[in-house]
Amino acid sequence: MQDKKAIGPESSAVRVALWRAMHVQIDSPPHLLEDEIGLKLTAPDEGWRQRPDMHPTGTATYRASIVARARFIEDLVLEGCDRGVHQYVILGAGLDTFAQRRPSIASKLRIFEVDQPGPQAWKKQRLTDLGFGIPDGLHFVPVDFEAGESWWNLLEKSGFDKSQPAVVASTGVTMYLTQEAIFAMLRQIASLAPGSTLAMTFILPLELIDPEERPQHEAVYKAARAAGTPFLSFFSPPDMLDLARKAGFSQVQYVSAEDLARKYFTGRSDGLKLSSGEAFLIAST
Secondary structure, eight states: OOOGGGOOOOHHHHHHHHHHHHHHHHSOSSOSOOOOHHHHHHOOOTTGGGSGGGOTTTTHHHHHHHHHHHHHHHHHHHHHHHTTOOEEEEETOTTOOHHHHOHHHHTTSEEEEEEOHHHHHHHHHHHHHTTOOOOTTEEEEEOOGGGTOOHHHHHHHTTOOTTSOOEEEEOSOGGGSOHHHHHHHHHHHHTSOTTOEEEEEEEOOGGGSOGGGHHHHHHHHHHHHHTTOOOOOOOOHHHHHHHHHHHTOSEEEEEOHHHHHHHHTTTOSSOOOOOTTEEEEEEEO
């Protein structure tokens, strides 16, 4: 039997890491972020850019969305630092590389990466093998969700201070959770200290996605079901904002793909555009 501690990253985490590298390698500058560290961690076969899910034009909108959401969250973290917020929690961290790419900022933060034990152990070993090491401010919080472990309790045991504000990021996670689980997560985060901010992505219902994109999204949903990781939750913006208010957040905001495009993609020469299917909830305590 394979050692649970040696289990590699989820395929979705690898895909995100490779898309971020592709943005640097094939998209025109300016790049929203420079991130080829995930590529080094995963060390894919030489022909990785020929994979169907790496098609330079066929998956361009997904690639654009991935780098836009990463940049958006990093900007929120920087804004938080300016306000004196020095805790950053990444739920479902996967192959996030903020601590390695932005060491000058990371040194001012206490970063908590929450993820499954196996993939997280693999990532820690790869960071060590590649010479990145584990900085003092980076805390790994392994949570065995299948065993019913509480990420909330383990976060505190890892040194998180619930009396101090934090920026909490959750991207590419909600579609795999039931609405009940999402609401429970929102209620927990809403109980954080005043001045905390949650940035969470969610998937729009198919009828709210641009018509020309719908066949591609349907294909993604079908593939997810076949892989045993079906998409469970979709939200309209009003429904997501209402859920966050009921969870106890004092301020809630919807940030659309169009908002991100105006912020980061205006004037690009390569025509790179975001998928219309994913949006952000920004909620504050």
